Amino acid sequence: MTKPCIICCAITGSLPTKADNPAVPITVAEQVESTQEAFEAGATICHAHVRNDEQTPSSDPEKFARLKEGLEKHCPGMIIQFSTGGRSGAGQTRGGMLPLRPDMASLSVGSNNFPTRVYENPPDLVDWLASEMKTYGIRPEIEAFDLSHIHQAARMYADGRLVDSPYVQFVMGVKNAMPVDRDVFDYYIKTMQRLLPDSEWCAAGIGKDQITINEWAVSSGGHARA
Amino acid sequence: MTKPCIICCAITGSLPTKADNPAVPITVAEQVESTQEAFEAGATICHAHVRNDEQTPSSDPEKFARLKEGLEKHCPGMIIQFSTGGRSGAGQTRGGMLPLRPDMASLSVGSNNFPTRVYENPPDLVDWLASEMKTYGIRPEIEAFDLSHIHQAARMYADGRLVDSPYVQFVMGVKNAMPVDRDVFDYYIKTMQRLLPDSEWCAAGIGKDQITINEWAVSSGGHARA
Ligand SMILES: [Zn+2]
Ligand SMILES: [Zn+2]
Ligand SMILES: [Zn+2]
Ligand SMILES: [Zn+2]
Numbered sequence: 001m002t003k004p005c006i007i008c009c010a011i012t013g014s015l016p017t018k019a020d021n022p023a024v025p026i027t028v029a030e031q032v033e034s035t036q037e038a039f040e041a042g043a044t045i046c047h048a049h050v051r052n053d054e055q056t057p058s059s060d061p062e063k064f065a066r067l068k069e070g071l072e073k074h075c076p077g078m079i080i081q082f083s084t085g086g087r088s089g090a091g092q093t094r095g096g097m098l099p100l101r102p103d104m105a106s107l108s109v110g111s112n113n114f115p116t117r118v119y120e121n122p123p124d125l126v127d128w129l130a131s132e133m134k135t136y137g138i139r140p141e142i143e144a145f146d147l148s149h150i151h152q153a154a155r156m157y158a159d160g161r162l163v164d165s166p167y168v169q170f171v172m173g174v175k176n177a178m179p180v181d182r183d184v185f186d187y188y189i190k191t192m193q194r195l196l197p198d199s200e201w202c203a204a205g206i207g208k209d210q211i212t213i214n215e216w217a218v219s220s221g222g223h224a225r226a
Numbered sequence: 227m228t229k230p231c232i233i234c235c236a237i238t239g240s241l242p243t244k245a246d247n248p249a250v251p252i253t254v255a256e257q258v259e260s261t262q263e264a265f266e267a268g269a270t271i272c273h274a275h276v277r278n279d280e281q282t283p284s285s286d287p288e289k290f291a292r293l294k295e296g297l298e299k300h301c302p303g304m305i306i307q308f309s310t311g312g313r314s315g316a317g318q319t320r321g322g323m324l325p326l327r328p329d330m331a332s333l334s335v336g337s338n339n340f341p342t343r344v345y346e347n348p349p350d351l352v353d354w355l356a357s358e359m360k361t362y363g364i365r366p367e368i369e370a371f372d373l374s375h376i377h378q379a380a381r382m383y384a385d386g387r388l389v390d391s392p393y394v395q396f397v398m399g400v401k402n403a404m405p406v407d408r409d410v411f412d413y414y415i416k417t418m419q420r421l422l423p424d425s426e427w428c429a430a431g432i433g434k435d436q437i438t439i440n441e442w443a444v445s446s447g448g449h450a451r452a
Contacts, residue, residue, distance in 0.1 A: 110402070112374065113346045113352075118337045120344045123402050147373035148338065148404040155405075176336070176349050178374040179381075183420065187413055194409065202239050 001143040008044035009035065010204070015105075017055045026051050028063060032070035039075040046071060047081045047106065047141075059089035065098035079103045086119055091102055094125070098132045104167070105133055107140040109148040109156060111177035114152045119145070127143055130161045141202075142168040150188065154195035166199035168192060180209045185216050233392045235269035236430070243281045252277050254289060258296035265301040269315060271449075273307045273332065273367070285315035290323035305329045307367055310355055312345055320351070322427065330393070331359055333366040335382065336375040339402035345371070356387045367428075368384040368394040371403045376414065380421035392425035394418060407420045411442050 016024050023193065025034040028050070035046050045207040048071075050063040064082055071080055081104035084094045084172040097107060107129055133140050138164060142153040170188050173180045185203070192201055202223035205213035242250050261272050274297075276289040280306045287380070290308055297306050307330035310320045324331060333355055334347040359366050366388060368379040370404040382388040396414050411429065418427050428449035431439035443449065 002241075027297050109373075111346075112372070113337050113347070113349055116349060118344065118346045118348050120337075121339070122344050123339055123342060126339075132245075145374070146338070147410065148371070151405055151407065152339075152402065175376060179377055181377065183417075184373065184377075191409075195407070216268075 008157060009038040009045070010170070026055050027053075028066045029068060031067055031218070032074055035071060036074045037079070039078050042151060045079040045081055047083060049083045049087075050126040051087070057087045057089075057097055059093050061097040061100065064102075065100055068100055068102060080106060084108075085143070087123065087156065091103075091125060092128060095129045098129075098136050098138060101136045102138060104139045104141050105129075106143050106169075107133065108143045108145070108149070108177070109152040112145040112149075112178075115175040119177075122157060127161060134161075134163055139164045139167060142166065143171055144168050144188065145171050145174065147184075147188070147191065150191050150195060157196065162164050164194045168201045170201065170203040170213075171205075172203065172213060173206040179207055180212060182216065185213075187221075189220055189222070235264040236273040253283050254292045254296060255281075257293055258300055262300045262306070265304050269304070269434045271305040271307055271311065271330070272301065273309060275311070275313075277311045281406070282314045283315075284416065285319050285322055287323040287326065290328075291326055294326055294328060298307060299386075307331060310334075311369070312347065317351060317360070318354060321355045321358050324355075324362050327362045328364060332368050332369050332395075334371070335378040336372060336374075338371040338404075338409045341401040345403075353387060356382060360387075360389055363415065365390045365393060368392065370394050370414065371396055371397050371400065372402075373414070375412075376417050376421060383422065389405060392422045394422070394425060394427045396427065396429040396439075398429065398432075398439060399432040406431055408440060411439075412446075415446055415448070 008093050018024055018026060031048065048067055050058050050060060050067060052058040068080055071078060078178065080102045082097055082102045083106045085106060086094060087095045109126050111121045112119050124186045130140065142149065144150050150168060151164060151170060153162065157166055170185065172185070178184060194198055200223065203217040204210065244250055244252060251257045257274065258382060274293055276284045276293060277287060278284040294306055297304060306328045308323050308328045309332045311332060311334065312320060335352050337347045338345050356366065368375065370376050376394060379388065379392060383392055396411065398404050404410060418425055426449065428438065429439045429443040
């Protein structure tokens with residue numbers, strides 16, 4: 001039996017604005033419309049950030065609630081994944097939308113450098129976000145920006161801080177973090193098979209790298225991202 | 227020809243106090259004495275932190291100056307490596323002793339988690355420390371707490387932010403960072419050979435892991451740490 005191919009669509013992200021690309025959906029209505037197109041084209045997971053009216057990243061639970069409502073209505077059956085990434089807030093505000101019980105939420109389990117700053121995920125915040133996801137029955141998508149993050153996720157599954165069957169996303173191509181590198185990509189997969197044998201994984205690149213990484217992912221048994 | 231085995235001795239570190247172990251050298255005089263013993267036993271590099279009188283980590287250039295003076299007198303020819311690690315200060319104070327021109331200095335090129343906090347090495351600080359090391363003719367020892375740090379070092383050597391022949395230390399066994407893992411250790415070496423073929427490397431474990439890691443290192447062509 002072939003494993004059905006999961007296509008994960010990331011709507012909006014946390015950074016691009018309409019100045020970069022007039023087609024970037026900013027309001028919740030625009031986000032729902034754009035996701036519906038992706039859903040009809042076959043996307044099965046929607047990885048979602050929300051924005052303030054001035055287009056800056058937000059972690060406002062009220063906006064996430066309206067987005068979830070719209071997606072449930074217009075994309076029935078689509079898996080909704082909220083971002084708890086650090087661009088949209090600091091500390092526990094990053095998880096303020098988790099009581100809305102999305103199907104999934106992203107979870108960074110380690111820290112790393114970003115283009116101009118440190119992407120800070122202190123151990124106590126990671127543990128708190130993980131425990132909130134447990135409380136609300138949310139399946140985490142582990143964001144692996146580096147190799148040790150896969151090891152950390154495996155430890156957290158082993159000691160019960162994380163439950164469910166693991167789902168890991170390899171993130172490559174962010175400046176000052178892990179570059180787009182085929183050898184590392186293959187070693188990530190090998191590491192998943194060794195440490196988390198019953199897991200799924202997907203891979204994300206930034207901008208033009210996404211096409212390269214999708215080719216690698218699809219040909220290696222992972223999920224693609226559109 | 228056999229490559230001579232370099233033994234790197236870390237004196238004091240940044241954390242243990244006399245309460246943990248009465249033998250921990252704290253004052254500069256104690257540090258010099260303890261390093262001299264290691265030097266006479268064959269150690270060739272001294273990786274040094276300094277301490278305040280209350281035993282807390284310090285980055286006081288005056289203390290580093292006295293340490294360097296003592297080591298040059300009592301351990302002639304020993305390679306002196308100052309730590310620019312983050313436990314002893316924040317921001318540029320971490321590099322305040324570099325004008326003393328030690329032979330080497332440690333350099334973290336990425337960020338990661340430590341047992342209870344984020345080990346922050348923001349990109350601009352990394353670049354500043356690297357440029358100070360260039361200015362003062364200091365050879366960096368890259369501290370690789372994760373795989374992407376080796377990639378980042380390779381980029382910095384390629385674009386001239388770092389010069390000299392690369393020297394990388396793999397650090398394993400710090401909680402919430404990379405665990406002690408033989409498969410990763412071998413992949414680190416493979417990555418070094420691929421990205422930095424003319425380099426040297428050594429490996430550090432924490433506490434009891436040091437023995438394991440030394441065995442791996444010596445049997446794989448790396449340097450040992452005592
Ligand atoms: Zn995904
Ligand atoms: Zn995201
Ligand atoms: Zn060393
Ligand atoms: Zn040190």
